[in-house]
Amino acid sequence: MMQDLPRMARCLLVGAALLGMVCAALALLVGLGAQAQTTVAAPNLSAPGVAWAGFVAPRQPNYAIARLFNDYANPATGLGPVTDGPAHPYVNNEVAREMKTEPTYRVADLDNAAAKNLMPWVREALAKQNELALRGRNGETREARCWETGVPAFHLNPGLMHIIQTPKEVVLFLTGRTRHIFLDVPHAANPRPSWYGESVGHYEGDTLVVDTIGFNDKTFVDSYRTPHSDKLHVVERVRLIDGGNTLEVAFTVEDPGAFYQPWSGTRNRHRVVNPNAKIAEFGCSEANDDYYNIGLEPVPTAPRSAF
């Protein structure tokens, strides 16, 4: 205890000094007759035991909710993401369960406005993927094959997202994948291309704004396997809505190498309080072979043990 005293004294002193400053500031405000105006605080995304679920099954079967099990929602205005079309409606596992039908692989609508925004090489890639999916091949998501998802596809996983928030950094954890967002720093001049790019963030009132560049071109922007170039630039606006019960991620994607115009989408998560639901370790490739020989993409594999 004795050896702690100086630290204790320092701690108390700092506390008293801070309080003093607050009081002085308050007195100044009152003295100036200023209106007591609370500034909007940055969102608290990482309270103990709190995580953010991408999907919570509704009590009654609800197609509109089940539909968003693992998809982006359209933006309020403007161009949205690639979607399915009337010819081949996508039935995800949740919809299949609720509607008592069979799930399907995803087939992109190549005639809607979102598809017309794709540069020819992107459309061709999707047309090829559509053919495979219709033949029952290669329809799993990249994520299901243990590949890094990239941005914004990171958000599609319906599982629990945990967030660690410090003054310097926000870290997102979602089913074995980790993204680092560095706060209040500029982008590097030439970030080394990577799976999740270089994310820098800042708070605008109640919103965390994340700007990401420096991607490699090995990921897809969605689960339809829409490719992108290394010119991809994603801006995500993250805030709490619905009285803090919903984490809204509204994002805009631009890529002059793949899309004619920027497009947007949203992905909401629900607040879940469960102190026992820790950030999960994840051995994705532990047992992930192509058991049924349906042309699954191989999991990422190192050629040899390097060390």
Place this chain on the structure above:
Amino acid sequence: MRVAHVCGVSLALAIAGSATACSAALAAADISGTYWATSYSPNIQVLGGGEAPLNAAGKAAYEMNQKGLKDGSIADKARRVCVPDGVPRVLATPYPFEIFQVPASQVTFVYEMNHEVRVIVMDKPLPTLDSVIADPRYNGHSVGHWDGDTLVVETVGFFEKTFLDATGLPHSDEMTTVERIRKVGRGLEDIITIHDPDMYTKDWQARFIYDERDDVRLEDYACNDTHRDLSGVKGVEGRR
């Protein structure tokens, strides 16, 4: 006038209150930050020297692992397909890692390699082996508490297929470990005690040290990818 009065009272209350808060805060040392080892060894280095004290079953398992790793009948999945290394092998990582102490209910180790994450739940009792043996984890189930400036981490409930090091040193699913983790100068030290009577004749220890590296940011890691330059880590050079 009123503000002065309110501030006077709250100052008095705050001093009393913060005495409690400050002594609580003193219980936790700050070990948050980014760390990176400067050397790597495929063999875990037993503290005090010598070999890990394998018993007969341990020796048999080690020989089987070594033979299997050599002839390819056993895959080193932590390296080939990047599943988590498990404890203590993850402590030997030649890549940087980052420690977070928020929220206060946990200490989180975020590793660059295999994007592994270890969550140490603070100030909770260690689960019994019986309660977790059917729910094994690569890194086990960990709880922690502060002993002065040292974070003490106890872990139970390991997935038996991991190795203790890159040479295939074995363990059973009944292994338990205790780690004592503290800042040493500008670095971090983790001394781990391995308790596994199924494989070892007595408890043994290994020590891992890391440099604090505020200049380093964790990078993405995918198994088939080219990763960061490890030429600053002795023992890895030429192996990548």
